[in-house]
Amino acid sequence: xxxxxxxxxxxxxxxxxxxxxxxxxxxxxxxxxxxxxxxxxxxxxxxxxxxxxxxxxxxxxxxxxxxxxxxxxxxxxxxxxxxxxxxxxxxxxxxxxxxxxxxxxxxxxxxxxxxxxxxxxxxxxxxxxxxxxxxxxxxxxxxxxxxxxxxxxxxxxxxxxxxxxxxxxxxxxxxxxxxxxxx
Amino acid sequence: xxxxxxxxxxxxxxxxxxxxxxxxxxxxxxxxxxxxxxxxxxxxxxxxxxxxxxxxxxxxxxxxxxxxxxxxxxxxxxxxxxxxxxxxxxxxxxxxxxxxxxxxxxxxxxxxxxxxxxxxxxxxxxxxxxxxxxxxxxxxxxxxxxxxxxxxxxxxxxxxxxxxxxxxxxxxxxxxxxxxxxxxxxxxxxxxxxxxxxxxxxxxxxxxxxxxxxxxxxxxxxxxxxxxxxxxxxxxxxxxxxxxxxxxxxxxxxxxxxxxxxxxxxxxxxxxxxxxxxxxxxxxxxxxxxxxxxxxxxxxxxx
Numbered sequence: 001x002x003x004x005x006x007x008x009x010x011x012x013x014x015x016x017x018x019x020x021x022x023x024x025x026x027x028x029x030x031x032x033x034x035x036x037x038x039x040x041x042x043x044x045x046x047x048x049x050x051x052x053x054x055x056x057x058x059x060x061x062x063x064x065x066x067x068x069x070x071x072x073x074x075x076x077x078x079x080x081x082x083x084x085x086x087x088x089x090x091x092x093x094x095x096x097x098x099x100x101x102x103x104x105x106x107x108x109x110x111x112x113x114x115x116x117x118x119x120x121x122x123x124x125x126x127x128x129x130x131x132x133x134x135x136x137x138x139x140x141x142x143x144x145x146x147x148x149x150x151x152x153x154x155x156x157x158x159x160x161x162x163x164x165x166x167x168x169x170x171x172x173x174x175x176x177x178x179x180x181x182x183x
Numbered sequence: 184x185x186x187x188x189x190x191x192x193x194x195x196x197x198x199x200x201x202x203x204x205x206x207x208x209x210x211x212x213x214x215x216x217x218x219x220x221x222x223x224x225x226x227x228x229x230x231x232x233x234x235x236x237x238x239x240x241x242x243x244x245x246x247x248x249x250x251x252x253x254x255x256x257x258x259x260x261x262x263x264x265x266x267x268x269x270x271x272x273x274x275x276x277x278x279x280x281x282x283x284x285x286x287x288x289x290x291x292x293x294x295x296x297x298x299x300x301x302x303x304x305x306x307x308x309x310x311x312x313x314x315x316x317x318x319x320x321x322x323x324x325x326x327x328x329x330x331x332x333x334x335x336x337x338x339x340x341x342x343x344x345x346x347x348x349x350x351x352x353x354x355x356x357x358x359x360x361x362x363x364x365x366x367x368x369x370x371x372x373x374x375x376x377x378x379x380x381x382x383x384x385x386x387x388x389x390x391x392x393x394x395x396x397x398x399x400x401x402x403x404x405x406x407x408x409x410x411x412x413x414x415x416x417x418x419x420x421x422x423x424x425x426x427x428x429x430x431x432x433x434x435x436x437x438x439x440x441x442x443x444x445x446x447x448x449x450x451x452x453x454x455x456x457x458x459x460x461x462x463x464x465x466x467x468x469x470x471x472x473x474x475x476x477x478x479x480x481x482x483x484x485x486x
Contacts, residue, residue, distance in 0.1 A: 120198055120202075121195070121198065124197065124198050132201065136198075136201045136202050136204075136205055137205055139202055139205075140202055140205035140206050140210075143206075143210065143214075144206070144207070144210055145209075145210065147213070148213055148214075148216045148217055151213070151214065151217050152217055152218070155217075157217055157218050157221070158218065159217075159218060160218050160219050161216075161218070161219065166216065169215065169216045169222065170216055173212045173213060173215060173216055175209075175212070176208075176209045176210075176212035176213045177213065180213070
């Protein structure tokens with residue numbers, strides 16, 4: 001997979017971009033290691049890792065560990081989620097709602113459909129509420145007024161209806177098919 | 184790996200609920216055609232009713248509709264204020280009070296004349312200003328007034344507004360459920376109006392009755408009237424959304440002296456229950472059809 005090669009560079013890049021919160025708090029930065037299901041290692045600052053409720057509770061349970069295994073998470077969506085959380089911490093340090101909104105909007109618009117769809121379960125697993133909300137809204141916006149076929153391929157869902165069942169459903173919901181966007 | 188990830192997540196209820204909550208009523212309706220899980224989730228009242236309320240900023244809807252199809256259309260025409268008629272009320276006095284068009288109210292209440300008000304307990308008043316729905320609590324109720332139709336094909340529901348603290352029961356918001364009950368037309372030989380006449384055993388949404396009577400279309404089952412040239416101030420009120428068009432045509436009303444366009448829609452749910460034999464049972468049908476022929480043979484344009 002291509003993600004295994006480009007994601008580590010992505011993280012080191014963003015780490016360099018965000019030294020401000022640490023200089024402000026003037027604390028020595030504690031690093032936490034996250035290990036994705038495809039054995040990629042991500043070193044993140046503690047403040048970022050604490051944004052992940054799942055990781056946070058993991059540390060509360062066993063404070064002595066330094067590597068958190070994330071068996072349900074692959075590298076690429078994880079690197080994107082880390083990128084998002086780093087920005088959110090900056091906004092926490094000096095709140096600017098307008099900037100935050102702008103960033104959140106840009107964050108999702110530049111992502112591909114697949115990236116978004118892959119990130120949602122990660123955000124859900126790591127329990128990052130803000131990100132989940134942003135992602136769900138983005139996905140809802142992208143499937144708005146789209147055909148059923150489009151939605152299926154968007155999420156990679158198999159049609160499990162029989163031909164008769166589907167025809168009946170479509171008749172029942174015929175009103176909703178008027179004026180649907182081209183795929 | 185990737186397909187597994189997305190498969191696992193989007194067939195996972197928690198995430199799906201969050202996404203569906205962000206969709207509107209129309210998108211939800213299509214979402215229920217995606218797969219079985221989506222169908223079950225997207226037709227859940229807990230998901231559908233917020234989507235129904237959202238555009239109108241309703242605070243709450245109380246009650247459970249008879250059929251899930253109730254939630255599908257949420258135009259403002261679905262709502263009405265139900266005014267309890269008290270001594271001294273007349274159409275004109277109420278028209279002043281609620282500032283409505285007399286014609287709209289008559290249509291909504293199937294009134295042929297102003298005097299019909301005295302035989303009614305309640306008068307339904309269309310909502311013109313959507314702001315009046317903001318933060319409203321609405322009750323879904325069967326519209327007893329149209330009960331025959333309701334029982335036959337769940338035509339109408341009523342949403343009654345409790346109007347908060349003063350608890351004035353005379354004020355109610357009501358919702359019509361989507362008119363249904365069309366059946367497929369076989370013949371393409373008949374003229375449009377004859378098509379409609381032949382449907383005379385069907386269930387007609389009450390609010391269309393006076394209007395269609397005025398067009399000499401007795402109890403047409405379900406017609407979608409796309410355009411009525413100048414005949415009706417708000418033709419969208421008459422629009423019933425349904426399955427694909429069966430037949431379409433231009434009509435001419437000898438009474439109104441106006442042309443109109445009609446599309447008939449088929450609804451397969453009723454194909455079985457509505458058979459031609461039912462037409463024979465309707466005493467009105469043959470005489471009406473005969474009357475129609477006499478009336479329209481001269482005035483009818485080509486279809």
